[in-house]
Amino acid sequence: MWAWNTAIDDMGYALSRLEIDPDYDDSESSPVGDDNDGPQASSQNDLDHEIAQQTKLRSAPHERLKRVLSQKEEFLVSRVKMLAGREGNYSGRGRFSSADRCHILNKYLPVKGPSIVDHLTTRAYVSQFSNDGSLFVAAFQGSHIKIYNAEMGWKLQKNIVAKSLRWTITDTSLSPDKRFLVYATMSPVVNIVNIGSAATESHANVTEIHEGLEFSGDHGGGYSFGIFSVKFSNDGRELVAGSNDDSIYVYDIEANKLSLRIQAHMSDVNSVCFADETSHLIYSGSDDNLCKVWDRRCLRSRGKPAGILAGHLEGITFLDSRNDGRYFISNGKDQSIKLWDIRKMSSNAPRTPGFRNYEWDYRWMDYPHRARDLKHPSDQSVATYKGHSVLRTLIRCYFSPEHSTGQKYIYTGSHDYCVYIYDLVSGAQVARLLHHKSTVRDCSWHPYYPTLVSSSFDGGIAKWEFPGNGENPIR
Known part of the structure; x- marks a missing residue:
């Protein structure tokens, strides 16, 4: 046990320093990459x-509105004519539908800037808006978690100094x-x-109590493990967590006890999330290259996942649910995002011959060129998105907001210092945001406004917005 802790501490000392690429040239920085700039x-x-x-x-205009406006190309419907059509009630609704609204808003991508929200001397690991966009959470390796009020000039609302920090703050989650x-x-x-208390400073068990929720109830002998991913359920009553002991945990907050442990994978569980508002289904992604779907309604009787999805060639770093109980995306160390439909899942992992004939570790090595064109022989994914880089850390990816974009895009951080935005349907890269001087681990798109915030290993939190200066929106 002592040796394990010493190894973690030594690794932390060696790798926790603020990371800025010495070869970075600030003169090359530009908010949006050109088509010929960087990987495609x-x-x-x-x-x-x-x-x-x-x-x-x-995300498309109302059919009746399109016919009245006589547009030849669906995605080039004039916003001015749409406004005129709304005033003339051409659609028969007297207002924009949610799809009309998304058709207008999803062209206004957050590509201007960035402006700097904050900058610390340790790596930024987490950046997340609250569900309503009013708060923003940023977590740093140096034990600080900062909560900003996004509706009041990004004023610092809470400065939390973490308790029992080991290695880094791996994840945070706000209750609904x-x-x-x-x-x-x-x-x-x-x-x-x-976080509702009046005090701005929250030093663990000095100025405020940080209650510890123990997840090791099933382990004997003082075995210690780490948690990579933690999420609140939609009703705020439970937490789901993934850990490096290959397991998924569910914690009942109201009962203040661990309610479920699933020995889920054959390697680290890097990401978990609930599939939808009911919280019956849980998605998990692991370094064993598999995504799994767990149905808690029948888990105790079956003891197995509801299904398995294979397609990544390397470990999975993050999952994001479309929140419809059917689709989700995953970021993989094979340098790709995959889109999944759980109706394609199988009961067992497909038996496939070994396809990896090279030695590689994503923590300090570049991805082998000969592996870039490999394909999983039993790929069950719906689509694959490439261009970004998934190296050094568990880089995160997401669906764009439903309210403003109709989830038309997916976006991700990247080891090449950028944020990438892809069109969900075509797979095309529609924007590449370049500012940071090191790996972008996390990013978050405001649920209602064209604002995106990125966090990087250079210690910076950067805010991107729609230009708003007469520039044309994306086609």
């Missing part, structure tokens, strides 16, 4: 699937009512903080 996205998806039609319905924040480290204890 895979745009051959041409997605022919139910989700393509759903995305179209969520924004009263509590939980944070995880490389420890089996998840700490919960009341």
